[in-house]
Amino acid sequence: MRDDLPTTPPPARAGATPPVGPGEFLRAHPPFDRLPKAVLRQVEDAVEIVYFRRGDTVLHRSGARNEHLFIVCRGSVRLERDGHSVDLLEEGEAFGFPSLLSGSSPTVDVIAEEDCLLYRLHDSMFHRLMEMPEFAAFFVEGLHERLRRAMRSDPPLMAGDLASESRILVHRPPVRIDPEATVADAARIMSEHGTSSVLVDTEPLGILTDRDLRNRVLAKGLPPETPVLRAVTRPVRTLPARGTLFELLMLMLENRIHHVPLVEDDDVLGVVTDTDLLRHHLKSPFHLLKAVERSGETAELADYGDRVSGIVETMVASGLDPAQIGRVVATLNDAVDVRLLQHAEEVLGPPPCPYAWIVFGSEGRREQALLTDQDNALVFAEDSPAASDYFPRLAHKVVSGLTEAGFPPCPGGFMATNWCKPLADWTKLFGSWVRKPVPDALLDAANFFDFRAVHGTLSLEPLHRILDGAHENHVFLAHLTAAGLRFRPPLGLFRTLKDDDGGIDLKKGGLLPIVSMARVYGLEAASRARGTVSRLEAAAEAEVLSREGLELTAEAFRFLFRLRLEKQLEARRAGRQPSNRVPTDQLSASERRHLKDAFRQVHRMQEALAHRWRVDALG
DSSP states (O other), X not given: OOTTSOSSOOOXXXXXXXXXXXXXXXXXXXXXXXXXXXXXXXXXXXXXXXXXXXXXXXXXXXXXXXXXXXXXXXXOEEEXXXXXXXXXXXXXXXXXXXXXXXXXXXXXXXXXXXXXXXXXXXXXXHHHHTTSHHHHHHHHHHHHHHHHHHTOSXXXXXXXXXXXXXXXXXXXXXXXXXXXXXXXXXHHHHHHHTOSEEEEOOSSOEEEEXXXXXXXXXXXXXXXXXXXXXXXXXXXXXEETTSBHHHHHHHHHHXXXXXXXXXXXXXXXEEEEHHHHHHHSTTOHHHHHHHHHHOOSGGGGTTHHHHHHHHHHHHHHTTOOHHHHHXXXXXXXXXXXXXXXXXXXXXXXXXXXXXXXXXOHHHHTTOOOSOOOOOEEEEESSOOHHHHHXXXXXXXXHHHHHHHTTOOOOTTOOSTTTOEEEHHHHHHHHHHHHHSOOHHXXXXXXXXXXXXXXXXXXXXXXXXXXXXXXXXXXXXXXXXXXXXXTSOOOBOGGGOBOOBTTEEEHXXXXXHXXXXXXXXXXXXXXXXXXXXXXXXXXXXXTTSSOHHHHHHHXXXXXXXXXXXXXXXXHHHHTTOOOOSEEEGGGSOHHHHHHHHHHHHHHHHHHHHHHHHTTXXXXX
């Protein structure tokens, strides 16, 4: 082992392969699984064990000649070229062989994505093994694709298209087991087939995964004779094989599941895993989600904002709809909230009564892309001295943690440190906003109507019911419309673009007006939808908005959302602070034309809504 490498192994992450000897580990991964036992024993004797900490460079591109084949035993490494990630390698995957085969320096930088335990073999042993056709075929067959990805002049941050059918990830039929089998039978079958799950032929269909074996069998000390039915998950969540990769991504992210059977013609075509999707999409949200869920302290989330921005840029380049991007980012942000709340509970102890952590505004609507100001609050079941002491401290720890993770404090103070109340107080507050609307108060209160619970066991049904009944209060809807009309599109004479000091505020001029109108339409339709487009769709379904109005307004929203996001990403790449304002001279002729069309649609919809609720009669 090198003297300059850490001598303490990194901690095993959740779900990692249990520690085994090098020989047993290599025997479970290709191409070492193709070696005769005698040769594998020689390999085991020749293996060196090395450790790298997160961020360490294992191999330098164009550096000294590489002399080793590396195999990832624990952790993960990323391959970079010119600062762009071109691959992510996890347990059982090998690297370093292209430079061994060519006798030259590495063509990529290899960086520890997290603390890593690596096995390495000297090139003399590697070349001896390459004399064996079964072993050599593995590297020769895979070399072309790896070099092609690494040598791209402008490597994509995400391979593949999220609009593609999920079936492209299926490479073999599912492995099945009888429900009468034992967990020992299941473990043996999974090992024989090199899979991390088996389908259990129950009604409804069940699944048993390696995580189930660890968490439901080994962790509880159950014997090998335990029936699989004691550990099976059923019914299993499935997806049609024709479902898109995006649908697969969101199913896994939102439900925190790692295996999804794909169904075709009432049968399972195959089982795909989060690792399959992670490898298909190099800058995958999965890796960041895992990092968030494994984080122990706030300091470990310090680069969260930068990593989210990278994922967003990838999704924009892939042509994803803004609503889809918002769903992904909201899922990641929710995970940060949950982890910080869990950590706070670990420090402060269990809460004295049920509570709910809610988010609202763009995060509540799942329409946040790059990180913006915090909008959160805390609702607890009942007032008591214990609750009045505990929950403000919980709110302070979480809000501080979010700030350290890159979520700026809300300038208006709409954070749980200021908005921490028992449910009864929240119920009175919502009731007063709806039943006795005050225009100035509604301007701030409107964002609370986008609330969404992300953690806690407290039911917020009383708040939902108040908003459910808002459609009957026409005075409230009229005042809510008037509050939203304070944001107007920047149109001048003859509906031309009107800039302010050489720029246009896309949020105040376009996005906020649409969000405000959709909120009114959604409440009028008695819909519990939170997203802007979802509210417009619910309004059209309830026939309080025309189908044409839905389509034109939703398209304007998508265009403005995407244009703002693209300009913000351009600002980040140029080292400038992202903003809602776009300098007029940075707009192309096409962008200006479409911007005018979008703003004109916003203006028409505002005029129609104002007339519908007779805003001019409010005085």
